[in-house]
Amino acid sequence: MRIVICDDEPLARERLVRIVQESGHEVVAQATTGAEAVSVVKAKQPDVILLDIRMPEMDGVRCAQALNDLEHPPAVIFVTAYDHYAIAAFKANAIGYLLKPANKDELIEALGKAKNLNAAQLNEIRKLEDPTARPIREHIAARTHRGVELISLKDVFYFTADQKYVKVRHKDGIVLIDDTLKELEQEFGERLFRVHRNAIINLSYLDYLETVDTGQYQVRFKGINETLAVSRRHLPALRDKIQNM
Structure with a gap:
């Protein structure tokens, strides 16, 4: 999959890049703010974006909301140090929410879900007569010791x-x-x-x-x-x- 990574912390970005690449996926771009991420996604049209919450200019939740308005939005997985934004994140149609430092296995699992969920959601959208309608939620968000799971x-x-x-x-x-x-x-x-x-x-x-x-x-x-x-x-x-x- 083609992936964008957005985090204002260089070390956090480097760690995610390494895990993504070791997992056989491609990092097509990096961003340091939500606003920059929106521009990058428009240009690169990735399959997935790994998104931090707390960032300058535009936070991750507002960024995810803006991405939802695109014609071809990526699947959004939040990777953050804060667990109390989970509800807002899933309201913004995120399909994953990992707590830092996310380990390799957790991230690989989330990317696998992202691939499957994104395809399923696109199929459901095509079936809807109303183009403005959103697909019915197919997953329950639960807080566990690993963060937030679907x-x-x-x-x-x-x-x-x-x-x-x-x-x-x-x-x-x-x-x-x-x-x-x-x-x-x-x-x-x-x-x-x-x-x-x-x-x-x-x-x-x-x-x-x-x-x-x-x-x-x-x-x-x-x-x-x-x-x-x-x-x-x-x-x-x-x-x-x-x-x-």
Whole structure:
């Protein structure tokens, strides 16, 4: 892939250049400010930009927003020392968020996701009748010990409320996110279904509904030996859903 690196710290740029080149990708340009990055991207049309957050003249978030307005925007991966800009970064359609110093394996993984996600997003955009519409989000952003990771919705079994966070059970484990169950329902609509006031499930992994005790039910999932309780309030709607699947 063709990559632009934007960071106002020379040592940080040099490190990213070395990792990118060792990974078999091409660094087509470097920039030290967000404004410079926008100009460079227009001229070079890279596949990906590795972007810092805190920079003079134009910060990384504003730069990403400006890049989104281009006819052929690159995939944006933030590489920064600050974790509290993650929400703003993903609102600017970033597909990766790594904390400095990002190691080689993390960066290679992010670049691999960038390649796949960018192609998928372009395909979805072509399918939309409204050229101004944006593709539906296909990934959940979660803060982990490695920074901020993207979890594909198609790999999520269920979401459950866990105090002030929401727990995401996915194919590779469990993470916590800031989204609420209500927000997830509204965003992903028919792909998710509420089975309890504290739980919504991915219908793609619903195996069957079973009786536990008199009047008590639970759902089982394809691929994992786990269950979730179904409340009496949501049971009729779930039965109807299963019959129509």
